[in-house]
Amino acid sequence: MRYVNLFFLLAILFTTACVSTSRFEEMRGAKDYWESEADQADSLRRELTKLEEDIRQTNKQLEEAYHDQELLESANMNLSRNYQDILERYEELVGQDTKIYENFSLERQTLSEDLAAERAILDQRERELRDLEYALQQREAQLNTVNSSVDNIQNQLQVRDRRINELMSLLERQGQDMETLQTRMRSDFQDFSSDELNVTNQNGRVRLALSERLLFGKASDKINSNGRSAIRQIAQAINTNPDLIVWVEGHTDSDGTAAYNWDLSTRRATAVVKELIVGGVNPARITASGKGAYHPIASNGTEQGKAQNRRVEIILSPNEGAIWDTVGNR
Numbered sequence: 623m624r625y626v627n628l629f630f631l632l633a634i635l636f637t638t639a640c641v642s643t644s645r646f647e648e649m650r651g652a653k654d655y656w657e658s659e660a661d662q663a664d665s666l667r668r669e670l671t672k673l674e675e676d677i678r679q680t681n682k683q684l685e686e687a688y689h690d691q692e693l694l695e696s697a698n699m700n701l702s703r704n705y706q707d708i709l710e711r712y713e714e715l716v717g718q719d720t721k722i723y724e725n726f727s728l729e730r731q732t733l734s735e736d737l738a739a740e741r742a743i744l745d746q747r748e749r750e751l752r753d754l755e756y757a758l759q760q761r762e763a764q765l766n767t768v769n770s771s772v773d774n775i776q777n778q779l780q781v782r783d784r785r786i787n788e789l790m791s792l793l794e795r796q797g798q799d800m801e802t803l804q805t806r807m808r809s810d811f812q813d814f815s816s817d818e819l820n821v822t823n824q825n826g827r828v829r830l831a832l833s834e835r836l837l838f839g840k841a842s843d844k845i846n847s848n849g850r851s852a853i854r855q856i857a858q859a860i861n862t863n864p865d866l867i868v869w870v871e872g873h874t875d876s877d878g879t880a881a882y883n884w885d886l887s888t889r890r891a892t893a894v895v896k897e898l899i900v901g902g903v904n905p906a907r908i909t910a911s912g913k914g915a916y917h918p919i920a921s922n923g924t925e926q927g928k929a930q931n932r933r934v935e936i937i938l939s940p941n942e943g944a945i946w947d948t949v950g951n952r
Contacts, residue, residue, distance in 0.1 A: 803866075803938065804828045807859055811852070817929075819852060827939045830856060831919075832894070834932035843889035850897055856936060857901025868908045869937040870895050875928035876915040888912030894934050 804823045807830065811819050818836040822829045834840070837849035845853070860866060872887030872894075891910040899905050920927035 800826055800828055800938075800940065803859070803863060807856075810855060810859065814852065827937055830936040830938070832934045832936065833929070835929070837894070837934060838890060841886070843886065843893050845893050845897055853894060853897040854901045857898050857903050860898070860903050860907075860938065861901075863938070865941050866907070866938045867941050868898065868903065869935075869939070870898070870908060870910045871917075871935045871937065872910075872912045873917055873919075873931055873933050873935065874915050875918070875931045876922040877928065880914060883914040884912050886912075887914050890934050894936065898936075 800823060804821055807828065808821045811821060811830075814836070818833050820831045822831070832849070832852065836852060837845050839846065860868060870891045872889070872891035874883040874887050876883075878886075888911070891912055895905070895908050895910045898908060915922070915931070918927070918931040919933075920930040922928050922931060
């Protein structure tokens with residue numbers, strides 16, 4: 623651009639003197655044209671320079687791209703090989719997984735069956751446990767009932783033991799009273815011989831055996847005077863002991879028929895009872911019975927033995943029912 627301007631300047635100087643005004647204008651227009659062309663050329667050079675630089679950059683980028691492509695192709699080949707390896711490994715694993723799955727399915731089936739069996743056993747154990755728990759609850763309820771019953775029984779036993787102790791004490795006292803009564807009656811009836819009136823103590827009872835000779839004539843049920851006197855004296859002793867109960871038993875020897883002996887022993891026992899009542903003994907305390915010849919105290923093979931068997935026994939006993947009532951009401 624600098625050379626073009628110089629050229630036009632020289633042309634103008636050279637032609638100033640010899641060219642006309644119109645020529646000058648033409649040259650001036652040409653100058654403007656070439657200047658414009660020169661500017662365009664400079665602009666094109668700059669664009670060309672820029673394009674060349676862009677081409678270099680593009681070539682550089684293209685080379686880098688080719689290099690990257692080569693790297694990518696190499697990487698792609700590696701990836702392809704890795705993929706193939708992985709695919710083969712995958713297929714191998716799939717094959718192994720198939721076998722494993724088959725084995726797993728079989729094992730799972732076996733385990734499921736075992737689990738079902740164990741579950742059935744567990745359910746059975748749970749049912750048995752519930753049954754045992756229920757049975758335990760029932761046993762506990764029964765045990766509580768039993769304990770309550772035991773407590774009640776123990777209380778009852780304590781009460782019974784106390785009553786038994788009281789009863790034993792009463793029986794002991796009554797035994798002593800009966801011994802005292804026996805001693806007193808022996809003393810009271812010492813005027814009578816043992817063949818007429820015998821006083822004994824058997825099993826806590828005072829037995830007075832009155833012979834036929836003291837009370838009656840032979841085969842009679844009428845009490846004589848000596849007999850009435852003895853019975854009245856016995857009645858007085860009975861009346862001084864209101865807790866005693868009285869049994870009157872008639873006995874005979876074996877002579878005669880059984881019916882006759884039953885009848886005679888009963889009539890004699892009744893006759894003695896009547897005399898006791900006359901003597902003031904409460905008839906409610908007396909029980910009369912005939913024993914016939916079936917309770918001998920001696921042999922019926924001798925006259926002496928028969929005489930001993932023909933008797934009336936007055937048996938004095940503590941009122942055991944009253945004793946139990948007394949103890950039971952405490």
